[in-house]
Amino acid sequence: DxxxxxxxxxxxxxxxxxxxxxxxxxxxxxxxxxxxxxxxxGPEFLTYFQNEAQLEKSRLLSDRFSAERPKGSFSTLEIQRxxxxxxxxxxxxxxxxxxxxxxxxYFGPGTRLTVL
Amino acid sequence: AQTVTQSQPEMSxxxxxxxxxxxxxxxSENNYYLFWYKQPPSRQMILVIRQEAxxxxxxxxxxxxxxxxxxxxxxxxxxxxxxxxxxxMYFCAxxxxxxxxxxLSFGAGTTVTVRA
Numbered sequence: 001d002x003x004x005x006x007x008x009x010x011x012x013x014x015x016x017x018x019x020x021x022x023x024x025x026x027x028x029x030x031x032x033x034x035x036x037x038x039x040x041x042g043p044e045f046l047t048y049f050q051n052e053a054q055l056e057k058s059r060l061l062s063d064r065f066s067a068e069r070p071k072g073s074f075s076t077l078e079i080q081r082x083x084x085x086x087x088x089x090x091x092x093x094x095x096x097x098x099x100x101x102x103x104x105x106y107f108g109p110g111t112r113l114t115v116l
Numbered sequence: 117a118q119t120v121t122q123s124q125p126e127m128s129x130x131x132x133x134x135x136x137x138x139x140x141x142x143x144s145e146n147n148y149y150l151f152w153y154k155q156p157p158s159r160q161m162i163l164v165i166r167q168e169a170x171x172x173x174x175x176x177x178x179x180x181x182x183x184x185x186x187x188x189x190x191x192x193x194x195x196x197x198x199x200x201x202x203x204x205m206y207f208c209a210x211x212x213x214x215x216x217x218x219x220l221s222f223g224a225g226t227t228v229t230v231r232a
Contacts (some may be wrong), residue, residue, distance in 0.1 A: 004160075031218065042120075042207050042222030044163075056218060091161070100205045102149030102168065107161040 003109035025094030122223035139208030
């Protein structure tokens with residue numbers, strides 16, 4: 001069990017550029033989640049996948065954000081036309097997907113995005 | 117939206133002493149899940165302890181224990197015999213029951229500093 005991994009760990013970009021982040025969940029975990037964390041705050045839910053299906057999206061996820069999980073394995077989060085307000089830590093988590101048990105989410109190290 | 121409140125932004129404790137972090141939440145659900153996560157400086161978030169609301173017995177994990185008061189909607193974390201490695205930000209989180217058991221709602225966090 002290698003844990004949840006995210007790439008890159010840090011990304012600096014200029015306003016208006018597109019960025020893409022990748023998350024590799026723990027193998028055999030059916031659920032994958034994306035959260036956003038700003039400095040000094042708790043993470044906020046963005047979206048989640050059950051296998052390859054994106055089942056819920058927060059209103060925080062504007063039209064500039066898109067997430068995919070092809071084949072139910074790794075996931076990507078793309079932000080188009082970045083804005084300075086997008087600067088944050090983007091966290092990925094995964095879980096086994098055991099219904100009725102509130103299964104534990106395991107977090108990756110995050111991708112810190114800085115938009116200049 | 118669920119509200120999770122951590123009223124202590126910062127706590128300081130001497131090594132080997134005990135510290136208690138407070139957390140309150142707001143919900144109309146009868147069954148749900150509560151978590152404490154630890155986020156060390158520049159490191160990923162890890163689960164400290166979890167509690168199912170239908171269980172009356174307070175959860176314990178080695179030096180970490182909770183005081184779950186369902187009627188008061190309170191979920192405090194006690195760290196006993198504090199160690200330097202406990203220095204981190206601690207987040208309380210709430211999860212609704214199935215079928216909405218996919219989103220963690222986090223508090224703003226409490227920064228714990230363990231002094232040598």
